[in-house]
Amino acid sequence: MSQVNLNSQINQIDIDNLPRHIAIIMDGNGRWAKKRLLPRNFGHQEGMKRVVEIVEASTELGIKHLTLYAFSTENWKRPKNEIEGLMKLLITYIRNELDKLIKNNVRLNILGDVTPLPDLAKLEIRRAIDETKDNNGMVLNIALNYGGRDDIINGVKTILKDVELGNISIEDIDNNLFSEYLYTKGQPDPDLLIRPSGELRISNFLLYQTAYTEYWFSDVLWPDFKKEKLYEAILDFQKRNRRFGGI
DSSP states (O other), rough: OOOOHHHHHHHHGGGGGGGSSEEEEEHHHHHHHTTOOOOOHHHHHHHHHHHHHHHHHHHHHHHHHHEEEEEEEGGGHHHHHHHHHHHHHHHHHHHHHHHHHHTOOOOEEESOOOOSSHHHHHHHHHHHHHTTTTOOSEEEEEEEOOOOHHHHHHHHHHHHHHHHHTSOOGOOOHHHHHHHTTTTSSSSOSSEEEEOOOSOOOOSSTTTTTOEEEEEEEESOOGOHHHHHHHHHHHHHTSSSOOOOOO
16 A cells, blocks of 8 residues: 555544554464465564554554454464464564664563463563563553463452452452453453454453454455554444443
């Protein structure tokens, strides 16, 4: 798309009606590579370029929270060499982009249990979280070893411990309190969930948090999901009437 058309898209976006929180299921890297007779990890490498582009575009627009589904609890079933490639890409992304995240006032946050990740990946994650912890611009959530069901179960276990310890009572538990026991604590629920690749499911992603999220599906594979598609999704979101169960 030409710069003129991109500018036209941006000018149509109502900056006062942006989704506060956008969540994206980054899907289609493997199929993108297969169509080109390339190994799957080539698709992941190309998909990482889209991560950089979409993070930058979201920051420029003024999106406050962006969540990217990078690696699910189910992804451990994939071939070992693919998993190793994904972990190396994660390390490369942090090393290459950390200075830019700091410059753009982005705070990195992780959703999920990173305990099983390789030591070097955990080291880079901790470094990035520490070096961006004081940033107060966009929050970039990377969902790693994340599963929506695990998120809920872990929240239940933790809240039960607090009940046992007397920190809270059962009567205290409501939607607002329970949300503080999830990985997304302190953040608004997603207003917009984007899934490229033609799949029409949410794949165990933010199950509790997306109760009233607007979904936007695209046939475009993630490595081809450039910022004009993000703008298209936002423009479509801004045309919707969100009633939250009302009239």
